Amino acid sequence: MQDQQSARLLGPAEVRRLAEDLGMRPTKKLGQNFVHDPNTVRRIVATSGVTAEDVVLEVGPGLGSLTLGLLSTAQAVTAVEVDAALAATLPRTVAERAPALVDRLRTVEADALSLRERDLADRAPTALVANLPYNVAVPVVLHLLAEFPTLRHGLVMVQAEVADRMAAKPGSRTYGVPSAKAAWFADVRREGPVPRGVFWPVPNVDSGLVSFTRTEPPSTVAREQVFRVLDAAFAQRRKTLRSALSKWAGSAARAETLLRAAGVPPSSRGEQLAVSDFVRIAEAARDIPDDSESSGAR
Structure with missing residues (x-):
């Protein structure tokens, strides 16, 4: 018998069925590459270090693959989705595949770059876990770290080159503005690659995981x-x-x-x-x- 505090994760067939039910085709503009491999979801949740004490902020939940995994572990999940159809469908998917956990989910239809601390004041996030669209990954992470001082740690899946730049150290070829600005907020580390085959549709770039742990600001200068x-x-x-x-x-x-x-x-x-x-x-x-x-x- 399935544990009532766990969710039935989405596989390739379920992901495609949900997309067909919505009549949607993933768009490159929104960076919609959906994870359909349960083992990858479990790996992300485990690597993120999320516990039952965490309120997770998930950006771009899409069809809910990662959301279901996070709900099984976290105290609560706030899922921020810019696509209206996906935002409306997510609660139904959770109710179907994890009915005992549906109360842990809050869905917000919004652009993550427009989020402000006051928008989530009643449920301040402590962890960021997300599969981020490649074209906005760095701006989203930096904006959320600046806007939500309650974010103590997190893990994001991004394009491999972006992961390298975010975690780069001074003197390396990939070190630049994203690396230095991220270091203002946190200790940032590369957490390994993610194969292309775990996504639908399969992206034409490699992906990687990046973790962060909040640190104290290194100066009193603004x-x-x-x-x-x-x-x-x-x-x-x-x-x-x-x-x-x-x-x-x-x-x-x-x-x-x-x-x-x-x-x-x-x-x-x-x-x-x-x-x-x-x-x-x-x-x-x-x-x-x-x-x-x-x-x-x-």
Whole structure:
């Protein structure tokens, strides 16, 4: 007999049937590649570290494959789905395949990038677990980490190249803005590949898992100020920081002054710096007056 606190997960036949019932064809625009392998769902849930204490935020639940797995483990799941038809169908699927768990589900029809902390104030999420559309994965993760300080940990499935960029460390070929900004919020790690064959339709890219564990902000300087330094540093990757930060700092000379005050060689490039280095540059800009502004120079 099936445990009442577990769900009957979706297999390939069930995923296709649900799609046929909806009369839908997955669209590339919305990044709709649905997981149809129960073992992959179990692996994601286990790797995510979700427990009965967690309120999970799931973005893009689609037909409900991962939702069903999460409901069996988490205290509750808030599923955010931008597709109206899928959002309406998800509660029915859960009621059919996990009737004892349906009260744990809340479905929100919305774009994840429009979510605000007040929207989920009555059920603050503690974990993010999602199969994210490849074209919006980084913006979604960064937005949710910024907007929901209650998110303590999570696991996302994204395009393999995106996973590499999110978890990259300074000095590596894939290190850049996504890596450094993600490091402001959390310790980010690569958790292995996901084969193409577990999706329907089969994507033409490889996928990977990325986990994160929230850490304390590395500075009292406002995040936006640090991110402006980051954006400027990587906007012209081939240039030295003295040159790349000249517009942000007001001049190349002031950029050099701030870099030296932060203990960063002016000849360095953005990909060599950790988020802590960018923090020190922002702190130097806060603490060292801009002589050109005080003198009225242009």
